[in-house]
Amino acid sequence: MQPKNNIIKNWLIKLLVSNTNIDYQKNNSLEKTLLGAGLIVFSLILPRVVQPQMFILLDELSRSILTGDTGLLLLAATKLVFYNTLRHAPVVLGAFLIGEGLSIKFKYNRLIFFASMLIIPLTFRLISVLYNIQFLFTASIYVTVAVVLILYFLTYKIRTAFIKLIIIVLFLFGFDWLEIVPLLSNFGYRGGEIAQTIRTVSSFIGADYVLNYVGLTISLMIIINALIITKVVLDYYNKMFLISRLRKTEIAALHSRYFQEVKHLVHDLKTPLATIQGLNGVIAMIVKDQRVKNHTDKISTSVEKISSIISEILHDNKLSIIDVREITDFLKTYLSLEDQQTKVEIDILNENKIYANKYLLSRALINIIDNSLKAIDPQNGLVRVKVWRENEHVVFSIHDNGEGIPKESLQKIWELGFTKVESTGLGLNFVRKVIDDHCGKIKIDSIVGVGTTATISLPEVGEDEQQNISS
Amino acid sequence: MTIVSLVCFLLISLLIGGKAKSEHIPIYEPILITSAGQSFDVFIVKAALAGLGIETDLIALVQADQLEGYQQIIYVPGVSHKGLAAADLNFAQEKQRVRSVAEKAKEEGFVFVLIYLESFAPRDDRNQALLKLLAPLADYIVVYEGSAGPVDILYQIVEQKNIPLFYVSSIPKLQQEFQKLFQQ
Secondary structure (H helix, E strand, C coil), X not given: CCCHHHHHHHHHHHHHCCCCCHHHHHHCHHHHHHHHHXXXXXXXXXXXXXXXXXXXXXXXXXXXXXXXXXXXXXXXXXXXXXXXXXXXXXXXXXXXHHHHHHHHHHCCCCHHHHHHHHHHXXXXXXXXXXXCCCCCCCHHHHHHHXXXXXXXXXXXXXXXXXXXXXXXXXXXXXXXXXCCCHHHHHHCCCCCXXXXXXXXXXXXXXXXXXXXXXXXXXXXXXXXXXXXXXXXXXXXXXXXXXXXXHHHHHHHXXXXXXXXXXXXXXXXXHHHHHHHHHHHHHHHHHCCCHHHHHHHHHHHHHHHHHHHHHHHHHCCCCCEEEEHHHHHHXXXXXXXXHCCHHHEEEEECCCXXXXXXXXXXXXXXXXHHHHHHXXXXXXXXXXXXXXXXXXXXXXXXXXXXXXXXXXXXXXXXXXXXXXXXXXXXXXXXXXXHHHHHCCCEEEEEEECCCEEXXXXXXXXXXXXXXXXXXX | CHHHHHHHHHHXXXXXXXXXXXXXXXXXXXXXXXXECECCHHHHHHHHHHHCCCCEXXXXXXXXXXXXXXXXXXXXXXXXXXXXXXXXXXXXXHHHHHHHHXXXXXXXXXXXXXXXXXXXXXXXXXXXXXXXXXXXXXXXXXXXXXXCCCHHHHHHHHHHHCCCEEEECCCCCHHHHHHHHEEC
């Protein structure tokens, strides 16, 4: 069992430093929605914890009035902007994350827009009611949210929540600076109570020019920086996406070339095999010795088996009705060759028939058994293969008591090229393709330190079908 | 006795009538400046008067028992949520404090000046409640022309009570405008 703090740590790492994996995106809609809801709850608690007087903001503001000190006013304005960003960020981010989570869940991108436009003003209102304060959803916030929402769509490709969070907070910070610029108050950028007071004080002590200059400059600098970071991160993601696609193409090409080569080699085996079979027949006809005849019979049977395997390899889309015992016999043959039989237990609870390409299905199972053998302890490790019938399906279960697979790796094991040992990384991807081609299902469960279980379910051939085919 | 009462009434009427037509606000230093609602306007008024060399004591949260030694009080109404939160007061408590101080000041014959500069939160009913409470007690009222607050209620009270009303038109030039209003 993983300790609880490790589970939370792994979850946060997965969420904040997520990757470009599309399957992962499909699966984390609930996590995003929950994180978003958590941020909204945090934003509701925040006004109780952080209040402007904690920043000595009000005191500086009153002193700036009495002394006419522009520096103090600027300091108070800066603190107000920090304070506002701190309050606005969890509301905006929470709403965006909930929207994104819902849009992934319901496969409707515009939900981000609708959810944000609903959740943000509602949260502002709720905070106002809860604390009896004026947490105003001003026109400036609407503009900010609209702009950030556009940017959110622009940065949609950025899957790393942490980077996205930084970019959005930067934009919010930049826009929050505009609230203290007196020049913009005529354009609806009025902000909340303290922002209005700051502008009144600025006008009273004659600091409008300074506040306009500083506010606009800093705001512009931050927004430009945020835009540059967005561009850099987007370029990086585009490059990573291209590299990832290139790698997949390369692996797919390698995969294809590898199997083509194997097919050619296997095809080339047919000629010498035909020669062996022909000459073996000639020997059987010529010799009178019964012992030699027995040997030629065995040679003939073996050559037929090899021919059958070759045929299955060359026609890998060809499925035929076979008994599950034929598969397990094949596995046993392989294991005896590999001298691993002592570490693998095979248990057939029901004997049934399935549609399968014997060679490919056996290779897929061997692939999983191989992985299990690599994961177990060489002295005490054990791999159990069980076959049984369940709901008109034949189920193969391969369980090992090895080291297990961490959760974060479990989501990547099906990816082409993913490997934890030195190999091509084609293994489990090949397995899944074979199982898919057999209209079956495969799932892998694993607990670190306990072991891994691969469960493969294949449609059973019913008795009626068998009779129809034989008749 | 009746004649004496009549003379007194005429004298008082003359005095009040005279005040209504007043073009200046008298000054009886030291002046007590206090807030009603804890907005920052009170600091602006204090700074503007200080610039004119008028001695004032700013006690934003003054209590009724702190009025000794003063003859004049300037009330600057304006509800600030942040200001109230910083003072750890809710509006009901603040209103109660304002009422008790204002009534005591009136009882003791203070020159009562109300300066309303509020341009924020025009729809805030609490500002209106404070103005309803303070304006009828005021001897002089000063209103910022750009005020978006509930000034209509002020005009009604001014008309009913015949209270001298003055305007200021510019916050940056508040000091100069106060110079015209306050007579030393």
